Amino acid sequence: MIKRAIALLLTLAVGALFASLLVGYVPDSELNHTARYYAERTAEDIGAANIVTAIIVTYRGLDTLGEVTVLFISAAIVGLVLAQGRVLNNAPNNAPRQTRAPVSELLSTGSRVLTPLILLLGVYVFVNGHLTPGGGFQGGAIVASGMLLLLLADPLKQFSHRLIAVLESLSGLLFVGIGVLGVLLAGGFLDNRLLPIGTLGELFSAGVIPVIYSLIGLKVGAEFSSMLASLSETNHTENSEET
Amino acid sequence: MISLAQMAMAAGFVLILIGFYGALTQRNLLRMIVAFSLANTGVHIVLVAVGHMRGRTAPILDAAVPVADALTRVIDPVPQALVLTAIVIGLGVTALMLAYALKLHARKHTLDIAKMTELKW
Amino acid sequence: MNSMSPLILGLSVLLCVTLIGAALVAIRATRLPIAILAAGLVSLIASILFLVLAAPDVAMTEAAIGSGLTTFLFFFVLARVRGAEKDGDELAGDELAGVKHDGVGK
Numbered sequence: 001m002i003k004r005a006i007a008l009l010l011t012l013a014v015g016a017l018f019a020s021l022l023v024g025y026v027p028d029s030e031l032n033h034t035a036r037y038y039a040e041r042t043a044e045d046i047g048a049a050n051i052v053t054a055i056i057v058t059y060r061g062l063d064t065l066g067e068v069t070v071l072f073i074s075a076a077i078v079g080l081v082l083a084q085g086r087v088l089n090n091a092p093n094n095a096p097r098q099t100r101a102p103v104s105e106l107l108s109t110g111s112r113v114l115t116p117l118i119l120l121l122g123v124y125v126f127v128n129g130h131l132t133p134g135g136g137f138q139g140g141a142i143v144a145s146g147m148l149l150l151l152l153a154d155p156l157k158q159f160s161h162r163l164i165a166v167l168e169s170l171s172g173l174l175f176v177g178i179g180v181l182g183v184l185l186a187g188g189f190l191d192n193r194l195l196p197i198g199t200l201g202e203l204f205s206a207g208v209i210p211v212i213y214s215l216i217g218l219k220v221g222a223e224f225s226s227m228l229a230s231l232s233e234t235n236h237t238e239n240s241e242e243t
Numbered sequence: 244m245i246s247l248a249q250m251a252m253a254a255g256f257v258l259i260l261i262g263f264y265g266a267l268t269q270r271n272l273l274r275m276i277v278a279f280s281l282a283n284t285g286v287h288i289v290l291v292a293v294g295h296m297r298g299r300t301a302p303i304l305d306a307a308v309p310v311a312d313a314l315t316r317v318i319d320p321v322p323q324a325l326v327l328t329a330i331v332i333g334l335g336v337t338a339l340m341l342a343y344a345l346k347l348h349a350r351k352h353t354l355d356i357a358k359m360t361e362l363k364w
Numbered sequence: 365m366n367s368m369s370p371l372i373l374g375l376s377v378l379l380c381v382t383l384i385g386a387a388l389v390a391i392r393a394t395r396l397p398i399a400i401l402a403a404g405l406v407s408l409i410a411s412i413l414f415l416v417l418a419a420p421d422v423a424m425t426e427a428a429i430g431s432g433l434t435t436f437l438f439f440f441v442l443a444r445v446r447g448a449e450k451d452g453d454e455l456a457g458d459e460l461a462g463v464k465h466d467g468v469g470k
Binding site for chain 2: 003004007008010011014015018019021022025027028029031032034035036038039040042043044049050051052055056060063064067070071074075077078081082132133137200220224227230231234
């Protein structure tokens with residue numbers, strides 16, 4: 001009980017800190033310098049209607065490359081941590097997994113009808129990332145939800161890890177390649193003016209942003225799918241003997 | 244009068260505190276991870292609330308927000324870009340925590356943090 | 365949208381109260397699946413709050429990732445942990461015992 005009291009005291013102390021922050025907070029009435037620059041110059045420099053997308057893909061493109069890398073590393077570690085022991089499981093037959101009840105017809109047909117639609121929505125979201133809310137990360141998550149539906153409808157399903165790996169590394173390489181092309185042909189790393197900027201608000205505008213965001217979408221979708229697949233494929237009962 | 248941003252910020256702070264208290268007092272690993280993800284959501288709400296300005300709209304230029312008016316009509320886009328990154332990384336971190344929790348359970352057959360005593364002295 | 369309409373104000377008060385209520389449920393619930401679902405609900409309400417705060421990009425991300433994928437990651441792990449408990453090991457606590465008798469979908 002004394003532990004609980006200490007935890008409560010700590011929480012109250014942090015809460016007092018937060019309260020002083022909250023009381024002293026005065027909302028801005030104008031945009032600050034950075035935001036003012038982005039609001040004024042995005043349409044002219046980048047040509048993307050969605051300013052958040054312009055910041056993520058071009059102004060702060062290097063950060064996004066780092067973010068995708070962090071996500072890749074965490075997906076790789078999840079795979080690595082959970083794969084230990086799975087190699088052993090493959091040698092004996094995986095009998096316990098096949099004793100589950102067969103998937104019902106309704107479920108499997110329904111998931112087969114719905115999955116292409118979900119994938120289509122995901123692609124729509126990341127292709128239109130520079131015009132409407134959404135983009136590579138959201139679209140990638142939607143694509144991964146489509147994979148999740150397949151996985152839920154048929155738990156025995158094995159995703160092709162090779163396909164996921166190829167898709168992931170190919171889109172990552174193309175992302176970096178476009179960035180390097182920007183150094184050679186345009187203003188700098190990940191500059192979007194490789195392609196003409198076009199008119200604001202059209203699908204083929206904002207230079208190379210739709211291409212980059214689609215690549216990010218594929219990469220993020222592949223990474224999330226591989227995380228889901230490795231978490232769902234772990235057969236826990238068999239590798240628990242090593243206490 | 245209290246503004247929308249301040250109210251959301253207060254809710255975000257309370258959420259951080261709830262997650263903090265939960266992570267300190269829970270003994271089940273999965274419950275601790277749930278508490279962490281609550282605190283994570285709280286941080287996102289606070290950051291987005293910092294960027295909000297009264298009477299302005301989302302930073303998307305379209306028919307409703309012409310380019311010429313952008314300076315006076317849109318809110319700060321920078322915190323939103325930041326939070327977008329934070330949410331995606333947050334899922335990566337949560338997946339990592341869950342994978343390690345699963346691995347710990349495979350070795351020790353328990354999720355109780357009090358029974359993991361190797362590093363205790 | 366120059367002055368905050370009472371409708372928006374009422375909606376956001378409601379959202380904040382529900383948010384904190386769901387967070388308390390996520391911390392206090394006796395069964396783990398309920399706690400996980402309540403955490404997903406917190407994310408979902410937060411995404412509506414982001415929409416009210418004029419951040420549609422963040423709202424989409426939170427709805428797809430925070431309340432969608434995260435919840436299912438938790439359930440995958442929960443299912444694996446439950447499967448291992450049939451070996452007759454001692455359980456981690458009362459909450460897992462509760463899990464064993466009720467379905468995950470409850």
